[in-house]
Amino acid sequence: METINNYFFNDMVVMLRRSMRHIFRSLDTIITVTIMPIAMMLLFVYVLGGAIQTGTKNYVDYLLPGILLIAIANSAGYVSYRLFLDKQRGIFERFNSMPIARSAALWGHVLTSLVSNAISLMVIVLVALLMGFRSPAGILSWLAVAGILALFTLTLTWIAAVPGLSAKTVDGAGVIAYPIHFLPLISSAFVPTKSMPGPVRAFAEHQPVTSIVETIRALLSNQPVGHEIWIALAWCIGIILVAYLFAMRVYKKWA
Amino acid sequence: MQNAIQVKGLQKSYKQLHVLKGVDLEVERGSIFALLGSNGSGKTTIVEILTTLLKQDGGKATVNGFDVALKPDNVRQSISLTGQFAAIDEILTGRENLVMIARLRHLSNSSQVANDLLQRFGLTDAADRKASTYSGGMRRRLDIAMSLVGGSPLIFLDEPTTGLDPEARIEVWKMVKELAANGTTVFLTTQYLDEAEQLADRIAILHEGRIIVSGALAELKKLFPSAKIEYIEKQPTLEEIFLAIIGKKEKN
Numbered sequence: 001m002e003t004i005n006n007y008f009f010n011d012m013v014v015m016l017r018r019s020m021r022h023i024f025r026s027l028d029t030i031i032t033v034t035i036m037p038i039a040m041m042l043l044f045v046y047v048l049g050g051a052i053q054t055g056t057k058n059y060v061d062y063l064l065p066g067i068l069l070i071a072i073a074n075s076a077g078y079v080s081y082r083l084f085l086d087k088q089r090g091i092f093e094r095f096n097s098m099p100i101a102r103s104a105a106l107w108g109h110v111l112t113s114l115v116s117n118a119i120s121l122m123v124i125v126l127v128a129l130l131m132g133f134r135s136p137a138g139i140l141s142w143l144a145v146a147g148i149l150a151l152f153t154l155t156l157t158w159i160a161a162v163p164g165l166s167a168k169t170v171d172g173a174g175v176i177a178y179p180i181h182f183l184p185l186i187s188s189a190f191v192p193t194k195s196m197p198g199p200v201r202a203f204a205e206h207q208p209v210t211s212i213v214e215t216i217r218a219l220l221s222n223q224p225v226g227h228e229i230w231i232a233l234a235w236c237i238g239i240i241l242v243a244y245l246f247a248m249r250v251y252k253k254w255a
Numbered sequence: 256m257q258n259a260i261q262v263k264g265l266q267k268s269y270k271q272l273h274v275l276k277g278v279d280l281e282v283e284r285g286s287i288f289a290l291l292g293s294n295g296s297g298k299t300t301i302v303e304i305l306t307t308l309l310k311q312d313g314g315k316a317t318v319n320g321f322d323v324a325l326k327p328d329n330v331r332q333s334i335s336l337t338g339q340f341a342a343i344d345e346i347l348t349g350r351e352n353l354v355m356i357a358r359l360r361h362l363s364n365s366s367q368v369a370n371d372l373l374q375r376f377g378l379t380d381a382a383d384r385k386a387s388t389y390s391g392g393m394r395r396r397l398d399i400a401m402s403l404v405g406g407s408p409l410i411f412l413d414e415p416t417t418g419l420d421p422e423a424r425i426e427v428w429k430m431v432k433e434l435a436a437n438g439t440t441v442f443l444t445t446q447y448l449d450e451a452e453q454l455a456d457r458i459a460i461l462h463e464g465r466i467i468v469s470g471a472l473a474e475l476k477k478l479f480p481s482a483k484i485e486y487i488e489k490q491p492t493l494e495e496i497f498l499a500i501i502g503k504k505e506k507n
Contacts, residue, residue: 007361014358022346025385090342094401097306097336099328100359 015108034120037071065216066189076156077177083164084173158243208235259440264314276464289455298444335407341398345387360405392423
């Protein structure tokens with residue numbers, strides 16, 4: 001027992017390395033989580049941006065937080081997919097019959113999601129800088145942004161883990177991807193909610209992505225974050241707790 | 256000497272379905288034990304309980320001296336499982352698969368271990384290709400090679416030849432015999448009678464949730480009326496013809 005716990009970190013690193021290879025060898029994943037968000041950013045800034053009134057000097061400054069969330073949202077479907085394949089192909093079974101910590105396999109996927117998103121988000125921020133994105137934010141604000149993005153990644157990862165672990169078919173595993181894709185679109189990520197008609201606006205203003213976007217935007221532009229940050233944190237932590245409990249229940253059932 | 260596996264009164268139900276109704280079995284150290292049974296008879300359920308993937312509802316199972324329900328971690332240290340479907344990572348290469356398992360078994364010389372196993376299983380040429388490009392037989396070989404990393408004294412093979420072509424099947428048989436020759440205990444499930452006959456020191460037949468007979472092949476044969484001598488023309492089986500044509504028979 002003791003030896004197994006001592007190796008928990010080692011085992012996680014092996015798992016992380018494994019799924020990072022999966023990501024780097026899947027052109028599809030790289031396109032969806034990095035190239036697509038960059039393409040959207042280019043599209044919105046250089047095609048649609050001229051017509052969008054946001055009240056900021058530079059549209060890319062307004063847009064970037066939303067693009068970062070879209071990149072994270074796009075990666076969630078792959079978490080489900082990778083978990084499903086591991087379960088279906090008996091890889092988890094092999095790991096679970098080995099002397100390694102039970103949860104290492106699952107946490108390996110969660111860690112992979114954090115690391116791979118960190119990499120793709122850094123690439124996207126670099127491209128945004130080339131496109132003229134500038135931020136007066138200091139190091140502490142950037143750290144806060146990184147923390148919120150990590151929390152949002154964890155939120156979506158744990159949501160995605162539930163269908164990934166419980167689905168019977170690969171289509172079932174991917175079911176969560178679509179609603180997650182849409183959340184950033186119906187929020188203040190691209191345009192201010194003021195321009196939206198009543199019901200849409202009500203939805204947009206009361207869903208997690210808007211408060212997260214507003215918080216990140218405020219941090220990056222050195223504005224006071226106000227109460228939005230608490231709403232954002234409450235959403236993320238609340239969803240993580242519920243999704244974590246569900247995912248662990250499914251995982252333990254057969255692990 | 257203590258048995259490698261000792262099972263007494265093992266019970267397991269899935270909701271209404273009473274799969275195991277009191278299974279008793281013993282596996283001697285260093286032997287090849289074959290569990291025979293038709294599809295759905297509960298062979299895999301027994302393997303899952305013995306490899307700590309599943310908890311039994313009743314009865315007691317001891318593996319390498321450790322109770323599977325009470326000391327699962329000790330059990331896992333001392334066994335290796337090759338499940339019904341080749342549990343290999345298709346996106347990784349054969350070598351990466353082996354190195355990964357060696358690291359998870361916390362061996363210090365993981366690349367050396369991988370090299371040795373690749374050579375032993377004839378996978379050196381394919382070592383740096385993605386496992387998704389492997390044939391069914393190669394997958395199974397890699398799968399079994401992964402189970403040998405770390406040299407567990409007891410290996411579970413759940414239907415190791417299901418879905419394999421005759422050639423690959425004979426390869427697997429050869430591997431199992433080699434393992435046993437080196438002192439590894441092999442617990443094997445199969446639905447093929449000839450497989451049990453070829454490999455096993457002892458055979459147990461699982462039927463309707465119980466072991467209905469068990470013993471060495473010679474003992475099982477005694478249960479039947481003594482052989483009658485008949486003269487029949489011996490036709491080659493299609494398998495023999497197939498193997499003779501492709502010239503692999505001598506490998507056996």
